[in-house]
Amino acid sequence: PSLCISQVNPLLVVPTSSQADSLKKLSLSTTNDTIRMAAYQDLAIYYLDFNVDSSAWFVKKEIAIAQQLHLKMWEAYAKELYAAILSKMGNWAGALQLLREAFDFLAEKDILQNKWRMQSFSISGTPEAGLASISLVSQMDLSNLYRYSGDFNKFRSVAFDCIKNAKAVNDQAVLAVLCMNLGNMNLSLRNVDSTTFYYQESV
16 A cells, blocks of 8 residues: 555555556666666556556566566565565465565675665665665565465464564554554454554554
């Protein structure tokens, strides 16, 4: 979801329909592979909530370019995004494998060497902040994988750990999404008090 709060994580901002139209035109017209890769990423995010097949098509294009250009941070996030797509499709095993690959990339010593367009991952635009942002969103999507698959115990465990990490870096956007997800889970379980608490925390 798109978030209108003071400290927005760029990875959680969804393009508007007019922006998506412009991104499609750009992806077809540009001769710059990195620009095309970034457009594919934004389009994959745009389609995530209502057309997972299109979202998957764009993110696979992004992954191919990131691999070709050896842009490890971009590939790590693209695989995390693809994992989120597969979670929505119900492909738990595929999503978990992609998240493992993303976490492996993020742990590599040379992950910070390429600094192209780091503002796509964090407001400050530094490689370190980008790495922290992708790691946090990856952890949040791991929690979502367990939520979608109905494993609420693992969902709670990962979500609570992610909340702790989000508070440590003051990522209010991720905190809002996590609290909304916890509220939705408790609503499905008819835990009224917990539902109310987490919905209030997400505002």
